[in-house]
Amino acid sequence: MSHVVIVGGSVAGMKLAQNLHSEGFGGAITLVDAEPNPLYDKPPLSKDYLSGASSGDRIQLTSPEALADAGVTTKFGTRATALDPASTSVSLSDGTTLTYDKLVIATGARARRTPWADLPGVHVLRSRADADALRADLVAGRHLAVIGAGFIGAEVAATAVKAGLRVSIIEPLEAPMGRAMNAQIGKIFADKHSREGVGFRFGVSVERVDRLHEQCHLLLTDGSTLSVDAVLLGIGAIPNTEWLAGSGVSVDNGVICDATLSAVGVPGVYAIGDVARFTNDRHPDSVRLEHWTSAADQAQLVAHNIVHPEDLRAYDPTEYVWSDQYxxxxxxxxxxxxxxxxxxxxxxxxxxxxxxxxxxxxxxxxxxxxxxxxxxxxxxxxxxxxxxxxxxxxxxxxxxxxxxxxx
Ligand SMILES: Cc1cc2nc3c(=O)[nH]c(=O)nc-3n(C[C@H](O)[C@H](O)[C@H](O)COP(=O)(O)OP(=O)(O)OC[C@H]3O[C@@H](n4cnc5c(N)ncnc54)[C@H](O)[C@@H]3O)c2cc1C
Missing domain, CATH: 3.30.390.30 (FAD/NAD-linked reductase, C-terminal dimerisation domain)
Known part of the structure; x- marks a missing residue:
């Protein structure tokens, strides 16, 4: 019987398993994830879940039981540590191996840290545990510094202001979300945040953070300092590809794929979601999308391509991403x-x-x-x-x- 192993059980991996089932896939499906409970949604982590308006139940994507009903075996709390294409097998952190006919890499990305990230009060935001830790520090009247004004930084700033915190955003560019929208348009969003009470420090970065007397002390690149109760680092994400080292899968800031999302370098392997870097007619230079809808669409496409190899489809979406701020x-x-x-x-x-x-x-x-x-x-x-x-x-x-x- 054919066996599809999916490594990564968040939105991309979970939806792939569900789509294989609905496409009528007759073989075995195993879904592996390093987290003990990975089946939750991430967008609310900077919005309603962070504010407390949404509970853990409301951000649950599905349950292991529902997956079992769809014929999916789950191995959660187990990390993939290596891929050996010669034996078509994946080594796992519990010492076992899984052999596959098709392997789907859905290991997503992790928050980028800095040398001082492990200090108490300095947060990143990628997992539910990260959101729980950050939420504990979102206490009205406290002062939060947000380093990096991308989407996650801007959303956390909005959530924190609504919760009654004083918020300062530090951003090396001249506007929030400047890369996604350009600096001129980003200024429209800077004005909105300012009207809501956020303070900005544009054109500077953080040189150092020290923790002293329950406060985080930031030294900025212009020599100025800022003392706050907590810090959120929103400085991007790094694709989780280390476990593929030496496997022959082509990796360059993500798993390199062709337009059908087949991984370049090793047959029978696909990549989807935040970890996948693909090329197609619209993106001849290759692109890695960190959007929920892309992860879901790619899962649907790869399920089709696995079940219908005679009708391979290329990924050519109209990209879509949303953000809620105030x-x-x-x-x-x-x-x-x-x-x-x-x-x-x-x-x-x-x-x-x-x-x-x-x-x-x-x-x-x-x-x-x-x-x-x-x-x-x-x-x-x-x-x-x-x-x-x-x-x-x-x-x-x-x-x-x-x-x-x-x-
Ligand atoms: C706070 C936050 C807010 C967001 N808001 C929005 C939004 O408003 N709109 C939007 O479009 N997108 C948003 N996103 C992005 C969206 O959530 C991601 O695009 C989506 O989660 C990608 O799904 P994924 O399954 O590819 O990867 P991930 O969600 O990163 O999941 C990867 C999974 O792989 C597992 N894993 C990693 N390495 C291994 C390994 N070696 N072995 C086993 N398992 C492994 C991880 O434990 C994880 O469960 C947001 C993301 C965050 C973090």
């Missing part, structure tokens, strides 16, 4: 971040869009805030490679002709 639902489709961006609408009114692309060429992507209809149009436009100026014109017409209530 009363702003931020939704991003396609590729954003270039300098070619056009703002439509009025950020102060809390509803607007930003279109990325060059007039006369296909639209690259869009950032949409609190505007569901614009999101639908932007998604279609990116998927159909519509012209940039046409999407801009439609959004401008919509914002001019419709009252806020009906937009």
């Amino acid at each position: 009363d702003w639902k931020i939704q991003i489709v396609g590729r954003t971040g270039s300098e070619h961006s056009r703002l439509v609408g009025e950020p102060a009114a809390g509803r607007f869009g930003v279109v990325y692309g060059v007039d006369g060429e296909a639209v690259d992507g869009a950032v949409i805030v609190n505007w569901p209809r614009a999101l639908i149009d932007a998604r279609r436009s990116v998927a159909s490679r519509a012209r940039t100026q046409d999407l801009v014109a439609r959004l401008q017409a919509a914002i001019q002709s419709t009252s806020p209530a009906t937009r």
